[in-house]
Amino acid sequence: xxxxxxxxxxxxxxxxxxxxxxxxxxxxxxxxxxxxxxxxxxxxxxxxxxxxxxxxxxxxxxxxxxxxxxxxxxxxxxxxxxxxxxxxxxxxxxxxxxxxxxxxxxxxxxxxxxxxxxxxxxxxxxxxxxxxxxxxxxxxxxxxxxxxxxxxxxxxxxxxxxxxxxxxxxxxxxxxxxxxxxxxxxxxxxxxxxxxxxxxxxxxxxxxxxxxxxxxxxxxxxxxxxxxxxxxxxxxxxxxxxxxxxxxxxxxxxxxxxxxxxxxxxxxxxxxxxxxxxxxxxxxxxxxxxxxxxxxxxxxxxxxxxxxxxxxxxxxxxxxxxxxxxxxxxxxxxxxxxxxxxxxxxxxxxxxxxxxxxxxxxxxxxxxxxxxxxxxxxxxxxxxxxxxxxxxxxxxxxxxxxxxxxxxxxxxxxxxxxxxxxxxxx
Amino acid sequence: xxxxxxxxxxxxxxxxxxxxxxxxxxxxxxxxxxxxxxxxxxxxxxxxxxxxxx
Numbered sequence: 001x002x003x004x005x006x007x008x009x010x011x012x013x014x015x016x017x018x019x020x021x022x023x024x025x026x027x028x029x030x031x032x033x034x035x036x037x038x039x040x041x042x043x044x045x046x047x048x049x050x051x052x053x054x055x056x057x058x059x060x061x062x063x064x065x066x067x068x069x070x071x072x073x074x075x076x077x078x079x080x081x082x083x084x085x086x087x088x089x090x091x092x093x094x095x096x097x098x099x100x101x102x103x104x105x106x107x108x109x110x111x112x113x114x115x116x117x118x119x120x121x122x123x124x125x126x127x128x129x130x131x132x133x134x135x136x137x138x139x140x141x142x143x144x145x146x147x148x149x150x151x152x153x154x155x156x157x158x159x160x161x162x163x164x165x166x167x168x169x170x171x172x173x174x175x176x177x178x179x180x181x182x183x184x185x186x187x188x189x190x191x192x193x194x195x196x197x198x199x200x201x202x203x204x205x206x207x208x209x210x211x212x213x214x215x216x217x218x219x220x221x222x223x224x225x226x227x228x229x230x231x232x233x234x235x236x237x238x239x240x241x242x243x244x245x246x247x248x249x250x251x252x253x254x255x256x257x258x259x260x261x262x263x264x265x266x267x268x269x270x271x272x273x274x275x276x277x278x279x280x281x282x283x284x285x286x287x288x289x290x291x292x293x294x295x296x297x298x299x300x301x302x303x304x305x306x307x308x309x310x311x312x313x314x315x316x317x318x319x320x321x322x323x324x325x326x327x328x329x330x331x332x333x334x335x336x337x338x339x340x341x342x343x344x345x346x347x348x349x350x351x352x353x354x355x356x357x358x359x360x361x362x363x364x365x366x367x368x369x370x371x372x373x374x375x376x377x378x379x380x381x382x383x384x385x386x387x388x389x390x391x392x393x394x395x396x397x398x399x400x401x402x403x404x405x406x407x408x409x410x411x412x413x414x415x416x417x418x419x420x421x422x423x424x425x426x
Numbered sequence: 427x428x429x430x431x432x433x434x435x436x437x438x439x440x441x442x443x444x445x446x447x448x449x450x451x452x453x454x455x456x457x458x459x460x461x462x463x464x465x466x467x468x469x470x471x472x473x474x475x476x477x478x479x480x
Binding site: 106113116117353354358360361362364365368 | 431435438470
């Protein structure tokens, strides 16, 4: 094919899509709708990366191994180092699920799956229920409270600390560890910021490597999550220390930083749709579906995930070059009206077949059942304690952290409990 | 009949239940699912499944 026959590159810029703008963070829907309909696959001139936004394009891309999760395939990735010069972060990343080749990835998922399966996650319920009760006890029965500072900022990190078997008084340590791990690989952040974040992860990695060492020295490594990973085996195959620590860090990241947004947006979604809140109270069996729908509806990611082009290729009429990065704009796809009827409506009974809420294909979110258990317990307790809750002034006087590294982070959401009014009425 | 688990997402296919909503009748063995059948949870192929011992 001659150069003249090559279709022109479809391009967008910051005027069409600026994920960091305040307007977008507050109200992204019109932008997503335009991206999905007019620019489902486009090169972003200002971000210097591809942006893929429609449901069907993302469904294909997520199952296509040529779009790699391995940050090392990025044209601006730091040069590889010999293992002996690598620090714990670099070794864990290289051993982790996002860096290994597809066959090795399947092997790792096979070994780790028992620790994440639905039956095992179901048992987490008993382990973290008291944390949820305690969190709501701390709230008490005020006229109103801030769901971000009283629930979302506390509960996920406490739950995840309990799950991986570390003291809950190390909350801030884990939260900082999670944030720094995320920042270390966010290609949208400046190099200096990524490097500082990486250095700041090292005490956390050391903590877990020591914990694994302790468990290996025991006659039995234990029945908890870390113990299961240490004991994981399949036909004589097992996980090494860096593979285990890479799984632990992935769980901490997803279970604390990302789950913070899940909690806030789930509360916002339910209380701004009182009919759905009451429906869930009446039909708690809808909880699992409700959580997936709340994640879809809340769509809190602003730069959800990235992939890296592993070879020169033509895809959907566009020429992708090896080393380029791709923004997997999943949250836009969750609002794609060619897939979802009336996408901006919260419908906890919606048929969610084929959804991309937890991704798709080989890198489907490993913590999917953990999220459902953790979120479900929180919502159950919210409904029990505050059955008539609503958002203060209709929108919870919502505020955003406009500088958050990857989410449309809500950092204030005021909930009116209506407990006193109900007491008086009774 | 054996249950099968998707090693990617943890979805468990139970032949005793099948997937009636997707036209797969209760009693359909995993081996008898179409070769292009995909995990309803994550979209992984049949090859990502293994016998579930739980």
